[in-house]
Amino acid sequence: xxxxxxxxxxxxxxxxxxxxxxxxxxxxxxxxxxxxxxxxxxxxxxxxxxxxxxxxxxxxxxxxxxxxxxxxxxxxxxxxxxxxxxxxxxxxxxxxxxxxxxxxxxxxxxxxxxxxxxxxxxxxxxxxxxxxxxxxxxxxxxxxxxxxxxxxxxxxxxxxxxxxxxxxxxxxxxxxxxxxxxxxxxxxxxxxxxxxxxxxxxxxxxxxxxxxxxxxxxxxxxxxxxxxxxxxxxxxxxxxxxxxxxxxxxxxxxxxxxxxxxxxxxxxxxxxxxxxxxxxxxxxxxxxxxxxxxxxxxxxxxxxxxxxxxxxxxxxxxxxxxxxxxxxxxxxxxxxxxxxxxxxxxxxxxxxxxxxxxxxxxxxxxxxxxxxxxxxxxxx
Amino acid sequence: xxxxxxxxxxxxxxxxxxxxxxxxxxxxxxxxxxxxxxxxxxxxxxxxxxxxxxxxxxxxxxxxxxxxxxxxxxxxxxxxxxxxxxxxxxxxxxxxxxxxxxxxxxxxxxxxxxxxxxxxxxxxxxxxxxxxxxxxxxxxxxxxxxxxxxxxxxxxxxxxxxxxxxxxxxxxxxxxxxxxxxxxxxxxxxxxxxxxxxxxxxxxxxxxxxxxxxxxxxxxxxxxxxxxxxxxxxxxxxxxxxxxxxxxxxxxxxxxxxxxxxxxxxxxxxxxxxxxxxxxxxxxxxxxxxxxxxxxxxxxxxxxxxxxxxxxxxxxxxxxxxxxxxxxxxxxxxxxxxxxxxxxxxxxxxxxxxxxxxxxxxxxxxxxxxxxxxxxxxxxxxxxxxxxxxxxxxxxxxx
Numbered sequence: 001x002x003x004x005x006x007x008x009x010x011x012x013x014x015x016x017x018x019x020x021x022x023x024x025x026x027x028x029x030x031x032x033x034x035x036x037x038x039x040x041x042x043x044x045x046x047x048x049x050x051x052x053x054x055x056x057x058x059x060x061x062x063x064x065x066x067x068x069x070x071x072x073x074x075x076x077x078x079x080x081x082x083x084x085x086x087x088x089x090x091x092x093x094x095x096x097x098x099x100x101x102x103x104x105x106x107x108x109x110x111x112x113x114x115x116x117x118x119x120x121x122x123x124x125x126x127x128x129x130x131x132x133x134x135x136x137x138x139x140x141x142x143x144x145x146x147x148x149x150x151x152x153x154x155x156x157x158x159x160x161x162x163x164x165x166x167x168x169x170x171x172x173x174x175x176x177x178x179x180x181x182x183x184x185x186x187x188x189x190x191x192x193x194x195x196x197x198x199x200x201x202x203x204x205x206x207x208x209x210x211x212x213x214x215x216x217x218x219x220x221x222x223x224x225x226x227x228x229x230x231x232x233x234x235x236x237x238x239x240x241x242x243x244x245x246x247x248x249x250x251x252x253x254x255x256x257x258x259x260x261x262x263x264x265x266x267x268x269x270x271x272x273x274x275x276x277x278x279x280x281x282x283x284x285x286x287x288x289x290x291x292x293x294x295x296x297x298x299x300x301x302x303x304x305x306x307x308x309x310x311x312x313x314x315x316x317x318x319x320x321x322x323x324x325x326x327x328x329x330x331x332x333x334x335x336x337x338x339x340x341x342x343x344x345x346x347x348x349x350x351x352x353x354x355x356x357x358x359x360x361x362x363x364x365x366x367x368x369x370x371x372x373x374x375x376x377x378x379x380x
Numbered sequence: 381x382x383x384x385x386x387x388x389x390x391x392x393x394x395x396x397x398x399x400x401x402x403x404x405x406x407x408x409x410x411x412x413x414x415x416x417x418x419x420x421x422x423x424x425x426x427x428x429x430x431x432x433x434x435x436x437x438x439x440x441x442x443x444x445x446x447x448x449x450x451x452x453x454x455x456x457x458x459x460x461x462x463x464x465x466x467x468x469x470x471x472x473x474x475x476x477x478x479x480x481x482x483x484x485x486x487x488x489x490x491x492x493x494x495x496x497x498x499x500x501x502x503x504x505x506x507x508x509x510x511x512x513x514x515x516x517x518x519x520x521x522x523x524x525x526x527x528x529x530x531x532x533x534x535x536x537x538x539x540x541x542x543x544x545x546x547x548x549x550x551x552x553x554x555x556x557x558x559x560x561x562x563x564x565x566x567x568x569x570x571x572x573x574x575x576x577x578x579x580x581x582x583x584x585x586x587x588x589x590x591x592x593x594x595x596x597x598x599x600x601x602x603x604x605x606x607x608x609x610x611x612x613x614x615x616x617x618x619x620x621x622x623x624x625x626x627x628x629x630x631x632x633x634x635x636x637x638x639x640x641x642x643x644x645x646x647x648x649x650x651x652x653x654x655x656x657x658x659x660x661x662x663x664x665x666x667x668x669x670x671x672x673x674x675x676x677x678x679x680x681x682x683x684x685x686x687x688x689x690x691x692x693x694x695x696x697x698x699x700x701x702x703x704x705x706x707x708x709x710x711x712x713x714x715x716x717x718x719x720x721x722x723x724x725x726x727x728x729x730x731x732x733x734x735x736x737x738x739x740x741x742x743x744x745x746x747x748x749x750x751x752x753x754x755x756x757x758x759x760x761x762x763x764x765x766x767x768x769x770x771x772x773x774x775x776x777x778x779x
Contacts, residue, residue, distance in 0.1 A: 038505035045504050052506045204412040208419055218760040220718035222732055223752045230745040234433045235426045315522040322524075322725050329525055345532035353521055353529070360520035 067091045067350075080340050095344045096351050099335040103352065106171010106326045112163060115154045116174045122147050122154075123177045131366055133373075144185075151178075167243050171326030173355065175245070179317040179327065183252040184260075184310055190253065191260035196290065198261065199268055209261075216258035221319050224251040229323040248320045256313050263305045267298035303374065307367035311360050318356075328352050430746070445742045446471070452737055454729045456645055467738055474734030475755060481648065481730065482717045482759070485655040489716060490709075492656060493663025500668045511664065518661040524722050527654040531726040534646035541633060550630045558644040561628040568622040575615035583607045647728035651720065659716045663709055670705035671697070702774050710767035714760050721756070731755050 039049045070090025072082045074097050083092035096103070105116045126147045129135055135143075155174065158164035197209030216224070228251035233241060271294055279289040299306075321330040332348040335341065399406060434441060450470040453463045458476045461469060499511035518526070535555055538545065544554035550561035563569065583606070590601035631638045644652075674697050682696040683689075723730040732752055739748025 038503070041503070048504055049506050052504075052510060056506075056510065202408050202412045202415075204416050208415065215757070218757045219753045220721040220732070220756055222721045222724065223749060223756065226732075226736065226752070227749050230739065231430075231749060234430045234745065237429050237432075311520070318522040318524045319722070322722075329522065329528070333528065343536045345536060346529065349525055349529045349532065353525055356522055356525060357517070357520045361516070364516075364520065 065090070073097065080344075083344065091347050091350075092344045093347060095335065095341050095347045099341070099348070102172075102335050103328070103331050103348065104172045106175070106331045107169050108171060109163070109165060109169065112157075112165065115157070115162070115165075116170075116172065119151050119154050119174045120177065122151055123174075123181065126181075133370075167245055170245070172331045173328045175320075175326060176314075176317050176328040179245075179249060179252055179320065180310075180314045182249055183256050183317065184313055186253045187256035187260055187313075190257035191264055192295070194257060194261035195264040195268060198265055213258045213261055216255060217262070221251075221255050221316055222322060224255050225319060225323050227251065244323070245325055248323060248325055252313070252317065252320075255316075256309075259309055259312070260306070263302050263309055264298065266305065267300075267302035268294065270301050271298050300374065304367045304371040307363055307370070311363050311367075314359060314363070315356065328355065439743055441744070441746070443747055445738075445744060445747070450738070450741075452734070452741065454734065455727075456648065456729065467742075470734050470738065471731065471751065474729055474731040477728065478717075478720055478723075478730040478732075478755070479759075481651055481655065481720050481723070481728070485652055485659065485716050485720065486713050488652070488656040489659040489663055489712075492660035493712075494667050496660055496664030497667025497671065500664060501671060515661045515664055518658055519665075523654060523658045523719055524725060526658060527650055527722055527726055530650035530654050531646060534650055538646075541638060544633070550628065552631060552633075552638060555646065556638070556643065557646045558649055559631040559638045560642055560644065561630045562642045564625075564627045564629055566625050568619060568625050571622060572615050572619045575618045576611060579611040579614050583610045586610070645728070647723070647726050650726055651723050651728050655716055655719060658719070659712055662712050662715075666705055666708045666712065667701075670701040670703075673704045674700045699774065706767065706771045706774065710764060710771070713763055713767070717759050717763065718756060721752075 040046045066089070070086060071093050072086065072090060073093050075082050075092075075094040080092065080094070083094060086092065101110070101113055104120075105113050108116050126144060129143060130140060153159060153162070155170060155178075156165060156167075194209050194213055197205045198213065200206050200209070225248060228247040229244060232247045232250070236242070275293055275297065276289070279293040284293070317327060318329040320327050321333065324330075326334070329352055332352040333345070335348050336343070336345045401407060401410075433439075446468040447466050449464055450467045451463050452467075452470050454461055454470060454473055456477065457473045458480060459473060461473045496511050496515060499507050500515070502508045502511075534557065538553055538555045541552070541554045541556055544552040544559070546552055552559040586601075586606055587603055590603050590606075593599055593601065631642075678696055678700065679692055682692040687695065720730060721732040724733040724736060727733070735748045735752045738751075739745050742748075
C-alpha cells in the first residue's frame with residue numbers, strides 16, 4: 001500500500017528510484033491517477049469497484065426516488081389520500097410536517113411547547129459547554145446545577161407564573177435527554193464506588209461489588225426496566241409510590257453504573273503501581289490518595305471508552321418504549337397510531353433516526369478528536 | 381493494593397495483635413462489617429416490604445403456576461405447542477425461540493462482521509468507504525429503532541400474499557414474511573449429516589496425528605485437502621451412492637395464503653436482520669483492529685522466510701489477530717443474546733415476551749422476572765465459559 005501511495009503522490013521520485021521512466025500522457029490528471037491506484041489497480045479490484053458502484057448508484061437512486069422525487073411533502077389537514085396513492089413508492093413527509101411537534105414534545109400542552117423546546121436548547125448548551133476542555137473545572141458543576149434547575153422549572157412549572165404540567169404529559173426528545181443525562185450523571189459516582197470496591201483488598205466489599213456488576217451485566221436492560229415497572233412498587237412501603245419515569249430512571253442508573261464501573265476499572269488498572277506507592281509514602285490516606293492522585297489520571301485515560309459507553313446509554317434509553325414511557329422513539333411510533341397516518345411508520349422512524357444519529361455521531365466524533373488530542377499529549 | 385505490604389511493616393514487630401483503630405487491618409474489618417450490615421439491611425428492608433405488599437395485595441408466591449394451563453397462544457414455536465399446554469411449556473418455547481435467533485444471529489453476524497472488518501482495510505477506496513459509512517451509520521442508531529424500522533418495512537411496505545415479490549423460484553416476500561421452499565426430509569439426509577459429523581471427528585484425529593508426525597519427522601501432510609475430502613467429499617459420495625434424493629416442497633399461493641414451504645415471520649426476519657446488521661458493525665471494528673494490531677514486520681518476516689501469501693495469513697497473521705479479536709467478540713455475542721430480548725417490542729415470542737405475558741396473566745411479577753434473569757444469566761455464563769475455553773486454546777503459550 002505504501003508503494004502505491006508513493007507512486008501517485010510523487011511519480012518523479014518513484015520513477016528515479018525504480019530506475020525507469022514512467023510513461024505519462026497529457027491527460028494524466030491527479031484524479032485519474034488516484035482512481036487508477038485506488039480503484040482500478042488490478043483486474044479484480046476493477047470488477048469489485050464496478051459491482052459496488054452499480055449497487056451504490058442503484059441504492060441511491062432508489063432512496064432519492066422514495067425520499068425526494070415521489071415524496072409528498074404536505075397534505076391538506078389529515079387527508080392522506082395523496083400519500084396512500086403512492087402505495088409505498090414514495091415517502092409521506094407530510095406526516096413529519098403534521099406531527100413534528102407531537103414527535104418532539106409528546107403530549108405536552110400545545111400552548112406551552114416553548115418550554116420543552118427551551119429545555120432542549122439548554123441541554124444542548126450544557127453539552128456544548130462541557131465539551132470544551134478549557135471549561136473543565138469546578139465552575140462546570142455550578143453551570144450544570146443551574147442548567148438542571150432551569151430544566152426542572154421549565155418542565156414542571158408551577159412557579160413564576162408557569163402552569164404546572166404533570167409528568168405524565170411529558171414526552172418526546174426532552175424525555176430522552178433527561179433519561180440519558182441523569183442516567184449518566186448519577187451512574188458516574190456509583191460506578192466509581194463500584195470500581196474502587198471491585199479493586200479493594202477487603203473481601204466482603206469486593207464480593208458485593210463483583211456480584212452486583214456481573215449480575216447487572218449478565219441480564220438485558222429490559223429485564224431491569226420490567227423490574228422497575230412491576231417490581232419496584234412492591235419494594236416500597238405501603239402508601240409510598242414513585243412515578244414511572246423516575247422508576248425507569250433508577251433502572252437506567254443501576255444499569256449504566258455497572259457498565260461504567262468496568263470502564264473505570266480499566267483505567268484504575270492502567271495506573272502504574274509506583275503512583276500508589278508514591279502517594280502512600282507521602283502519607284496520604286485512602287480517599288486523599290484516590291481523589292487527588294489515582295482517579296484524575298485513571299479517568300483521563302478512559303475518556304474515549306467512557307464516551308463510547310455514553311453513546312450506548314443514549315441509544316439504550318429508547319428501550320423505555322417497551323414499558324410505555326413516551327421518549328422520542330415512542331412518540332414517533334405513537335404518531336402513526338392515528339388511523340389517518342397508519343402505515344407511515346418508516347417516515348417517522350427515519351426522522352427520529354436522523355435525530356439519534358446526530359447526537360451519537362457528534363459524541364463519537366468528539367471522542368475520536370479527544371483521543372487524538374490526549375494521545376498527542378502523551379507522545380511529547 | 382499497595383498499602384498491604386505497608387500495613388505489615390507498620391504493625392509492631394514483637395507479637396501481640398494491635399487492636400487499635402490505627403491498625404489498617406482492624407479498620408478494614410470494621411469497614412466490611414459496616415458495608416455488609418448496610419447491604420443486608422437494605423435487602424431485608426426491600427424483602428420485608430415486598431412480603432407485606434404481597435400479603436395485602438393477595439398475590440400468590442412460588443413457582444406453582446408453572447404447572448397450570450397457560451392458555452397463551454404463541455405464533456411460532458420450534459417444538460409442538462398448544463395454548464392448552466402448561467406455562468412451563470410456553471416458557472420453554474420462548475427460550476427455544478431466543479436460542480434460535482441468538483444462534484443464527486451469532487453465526488451471520490460473525491460472517492458479515494468479518495467481511496466488514498476486511499472490507500474496511502481494503503485497498504479499494506470504494507469498498508473501504510462503503511464499509512466505513514455502513515459501520516458509522518449502524519453504530520450510531522438505537523437497535524430498537526432499527527428493529528422497528530425493519531418490522532414496519534416488512535409489515536407495511538411489502539405487498540399482500542397475492543402480489544408477493546417473487547425474486548427466486550419458490551421464494552415469496554410478502555407482508556406475511558418470507559416464504560421459502562423446504563427440503564423433503566429423507567433418511568439419506570440424516571445419513572449425510574451423520575457422515576459429516578464422522579468426517580469432522582476423523583479430521584480432528586488426522587490433524588492431531590499429522591501435527592505429531594510433523595513435529596517428529598518434519599514431514600508435512602496436506603491437511604486442508606484431506607480435511608475437505610473428509611468433511612465434504614466423503615459425505616457427498618455417500619449421498620450420491622444413496623441416490624441423492626433432493627425434492628423441495630415449493631410454496632404456492634392458494635386463495636389468500638401460501639401452502640407448503642416454510643415461513644420466516646416478519647417478526648423473526650426483522651429481529652434477525654436487525655441483530656445481525658447491528659452486531660456485525662461492532663464485530664467489523666473488532667476484526668479491523670485485530671488485523672491492524674499484528675505489526676507489518678510479522679508479515680515481512682514470514683515472507684522473508686519464504687512462506688506463501690496464503691500461509692502467511694493462516695500461520696502468522698490470523699493466529700495473532702485472533703488473540704486480539706476473541707475477547708471483545710465474546711462480549712458482542714453476549715450483547716447480541718441480551719439484545720434479542722428487544723423481540724418483545726415487535727412481538728416475536730422470545731423468552732422475555734412469553735415471561736412478560738405470563739407475569740401479566742398470573743400477576744406473579746417477581747417469579748416472572750426471576751425466570752428472565754436466570755435464563756439470561758445462564759446463557760451469558762455458558763457463552764463466556766465457552767469463549768474463555770476457546771481463548772485459552774488460542775492464547776500465546778509463554779514460558
